[in-house]
Each structure stands twice: as C-alpha cells, then as structure tokens.
Amino acid sequence: MATLIPAGTAGAEGPEPSLPSSSSLTGDTSSWYYTKSASPAGQSVADVAVDRRAWRQARRRFLWRLSKTERVLKCGRCRISADPVIRVQDDRAHYAGLVTCGSIWECPVCEAKIRQARAVEVGEAAARWDQAGRGCYMITLTVPHSAGMSLDRMWSDMTKAMQKCRAGKAYQQLKNRLGIAATATAKETTHGPSGWHPHLHTLVFTTEPCSAEGIAALTLHFSRYWTRAVVGAGYGLPSPVHGVRVDACRSADDAAQYLVKTQDGWNVGSELARGDLKSAQPEHRLPFEILADIERYGLAEDVALWREYEATMPGKRAIVWSRYYREVLGMTATEMTDEELAAAEVGGETIAVLSPDCWDGIWTAGLDTAVLEAAEAGGLDAINLLLHRHHIPLATPHEPQCDSFSSRLGAR
Numbered sequence: 001m002a003t004l005i006p007a008g009t010a011g012a013e014g015p016e017p018s019l020p021s022s023s024s025l026t027g028d029t030s031s032w033y034y035t036k037s038a039s040p041a042g043q044s045v046a047d048v049a050v051d052r053r054a055w056r057q058a059r060r061r062f063l064w065r066l067s068k069t070e071r072v073l074k075c076g077r078c079r080i081s082a083d084p085v086i087r088v089q090d091d092r093a094h095y096a097g098l099v100t101c102g103s104i105w106e107c108p109v110c111e112a113k114i115r116q117a118r119a120v121e122v123g124e125a126a127a128r129w130d131q132a133g134r135g136c137y138m139i140t141l142t143v144p145h146s147a148g149m150s151l152d153r154m155w156s157d158m159t160k161a162m163q164k165c166r167a168g169k170a171y172q173q174l175k176n177r178l179g180i181a182a183t184a185t186a187k188e189t190t191h192g193p194s195g196w197h198p199h200l201h202t203l204v205f206t207t208e209p210c211s212a213e214g215i216a217a218l219t220l221h222f223s224r225y226w227t228r229a230v231v232g233a234g235y236g237l238p239s240p241v242h243g244v245r246v247d248a249c250r251s252a253d254d255a256a257q258y259l260v261k262t263q264d265g266w267n268v269g270s271e272l273a274r275g276d277l278k279s280a281q282p283e284h285r286l287p288f289e290i291l292a293d294i295e296r297y298g299l300a301e302d303v304a305l306w307r308e309y310e311a312t313m314p315g316k317r318a319i320v321w322s323r324y325y326r327e328v329l330g331m332t333a334t335e336m337t338d339e340e341l342a343a344a345e346v347g348g349e350t351i352a353v354l355s356p357d358c359w360d361g362i363w364t365a366g367l368d369t370a371v372l373e374a375a376e377a378g379g380l381d382a383i384n385l386l387l388h389r390h391h392i393p394l395a396t397p398h399e400p401q402c403d404s405f406s407s408r409l410g411a412r
C-alpha cells in the first residue's frame with residue numbers, strides 16, 4: 001500500500017490534505033465502496049478546503065493566547081529553522097520550518113492533518129476488506145448523561161464498559177460465530193443541553209458478511225454487556241435507540257468518516273459539513289465549535305468547558321485497534337504516530353523564504369492564512385504586496401544557496 005502522506009522533513013505544516021475519492025483508492029467503481037463526494041452548493045471542494053484552512057488556522061491563532069499546552073502555544077508560530085519557507089504543491093501553499101504540536105485533541109490544524117491521514121488508511125483498509133467479500137459493521141455506544149457530569153469520569157467508565165463487552169467467553173463465542181477479525185474504536189465528544197456527550201464508534205471487520213441473525217447477535221451482545229456495565233457504574237439505562245446502535249457499513253467513505261471525524265463539525269477529506277450533527281442536534285457543539293464561541297462571545301462557562309476538555313482528552317488515544325490489526329487488514333505501511341503525521345512534509349516548490357523578522361511580522365499581525373492565500377493567488381509578488389501594506393519586512397525568493405537549507409531540513 002502506498003504511504004498515505006510521505007514521511008519526510010519534520011516541522012513542515014503541509015497544506016490542508018485532501019482525501020482521495022473511494023474510486024481512486026481502488027481504481028474500481030463497481031462495488032459498494034464507491035461513493036461520490038459532493039460540495040456545498042455553489043462552492044467547489046477546493047474553495048471549501050481553503051475556507052476550512054482559514055477557520056482552523058484562526059482557531060489556532062486564538063489558542064496561541066488561550067491554550068495551557070506549551071506545544072499548542074507554539075504550533076504554527078515558533079520556528080524550528082532559521083528562515084521558514086512557503087512551499088506550493090498542487091496550487092496549495094503551506095509553511096515549512098515551523099513547530100507542529102501534533103495534538104489531535106487540542107489543535108484544529110494538526111487534528112485535520114492527522115485524521116485525514118488516518119481516514120485514508122481506514123478507507124483503504126475497508127475497501128480492500130470489502131473487495132475480498134467480507135463484512136464491516138459500525139457500532140455506536142453512549143451513556144445516559146446530564147449537565148455537569150465529569151467528562152473524565154464518563155470516559156473512564158465508558159472505557160471500562162467497552163473492555164467488559166469484549167472480555168470473557170461470551171465475546172469469544174461471538175467472535176468465532178461472526179468471524180470477527182479486527183475492531184477499531186474511536187472516541188468522539190460533543191456538548192449539548194445535557195452536558196458532555198461522549199460516544200464510542202467501533203468498526204467491526206468480519207471474515208464473512210453477517211446474516212440478519214448475525215447482526216442481531218452482535219447488537220444483542222453489545223446491548224446486554226454495555227447496559228450491564230453502564231448501569232453497574234451508576235448510570236441509568238442506556239437509551240434503546242441511541243445507547244447501542246449497529247449499522248452495516250456501506251462504503252469505504254462510511255468507514256473512514258465514521259471512525260475519523262474532525263472535532264470542528266466538518267468531515268475530513270470531503271470537506272462537507274457534519275450534517276448529521278448540525279441538522280439533527282443543532283444545540284450540540286463539537287470542541288472546536290466551543291472554542292470558536294469563546295472567541296466570539298467570551299462566555300466564562302464556555303471557557304470552563306474548554307478547560308475541562310483540554311485537561312481530559314490529551315493522552316487519550318483517538319482510535320484504539322485490536323491486536324495485529326495491521327496484518328489482518330493488510331495495512332503494510334509503517335504505522336506513524338500523530339506527531340509524525342502532523343509534521344509530515346508534503347513537498348512542493350519553495351517560492352518564498354521568510355527571515356525571522358518577516359515571519360514575526362506575519363504571525364503577530366495574524367496574517368499567516370492571508371499570506372498563504374496571497375501565495376496561491378499571485379506567488380511571491382502577491383505575498384510581498386501584502387507584507388508591504390502591513391509594513392512587514394519582505395519575503396525573499398528561494399535562491400540557489402538556500403538549497404543547503406532545504407538539505408538541512410531534509411536531513412532531520
């Protein structure tokens with residue numbers, strides 16, 4: 001399998017990545033995994049991606065003031081090379097030579113890049129699994145909750161409940177009966193009128209498509225053991241509709257988007273708004289939407305929510321796989337950490353070199369996104385026109401002697 005994003009120079013931010021369509025993953029459009037992405041009316045996917053980059057970078061700029069995590073405070077702001085550069089790849093500009101925090105929970109920019117790469121990987125694995133005539137199912141699990149309940153406590157209880165669902169003889173029998181070969185469980189958190197709403201999304205890969213009886217057995221097992229564990233931990237009875245839900249996976253995109261969602265309300269890859277959350281539960285906010293509201297309204301209760309979130313989530317694994325999943329699912333590429341994915345260099349042509357004074361002028365004026373947009377619209381001349389207007393030292397062209405800089409970056 002091809003490497004998703006070529007590993008290379010550390011510290012390169014990279015552009016907002018794009019998810020290959022399902023058809024490009026396989027070169028085949030005949031099976032269920034082929035789904036076609038659509039963009040919001042009147043706007044191309046590329047335009048939406050640029051908007052999303054601006055939104056995420058704006059939230060990150062706000063985190064430079066709000067975050068209590070040192071790496072997040074430095075992400076996309078502090079230099080790791082003497083002179084950062086701007087590179088253009090496929091008409092998209094990005095910076096190289098800046099710190100990346102690699103925090104999937106706290107940084108909207110790094111999160112998008114990490115989840116994008118994971119989504120590609122999951123989508124490819126699901127497509128291969130389907131091509132081999134096997135089955136893939138999605139289980140959603142949540143607990144009854146109310147305003148004021150501790151997010152940390154709920155995650156702790158849910159993690160234990162999940163372990164109980166997957167322990168013992170009954171689960172072994174279910175595994176053997178359905179041919180469960182691998183599972184992957186992702187964490188997701190929203191907040192609404194009833195407080196934090198943490199939920200688990202589990203993908204179940206089976207060696208054969210399940211019969212109706214098999215799906216019923218899967219549902220029954222998780223309903224029984226999840227309910228028992230959750231009630232035992234002091235919660236009410238999980239909702240018969242939302243507590244435990246099992247759905248068949250209908251596309252590779254289904255699998256990828258189900259498991260790997262960004263925490264700002266937008267799907268990775270297709271750059272479509274999270275219609276499921278936004279239309280069905282308009283009062284529910286994802287963590288980065290809470291962050292945006294803090295910036296906009298400055299409510300103390302939102303700051304308290306964000307503080308609780310940033311104290312709870314870092315250190316938790318966003319996706320937990322079953323053992324040997326890479327061998328089982330034929331994922332041959334070396335597994336990369338979140339930090340490696342966030343820092344992966346995507347290459348491109350270097351069009352501008354930014355001196356320390358130039359870069360300091362750009363980020364202190366909050367122009368990091370505007371400079372990238374200028375680079376995409378008109379190259380170095382457009383960048384310098386913008387910088388000149390803001391009385392910021394100009395960027396310089398990439399001179400031959402700068403090759404040694406590129407070499408130094410590449411050697412790290």
Ligand SMILES: [Zn+2]
Nearest residue numbers: 075101107110
């Ligand atoms: Zn970051």
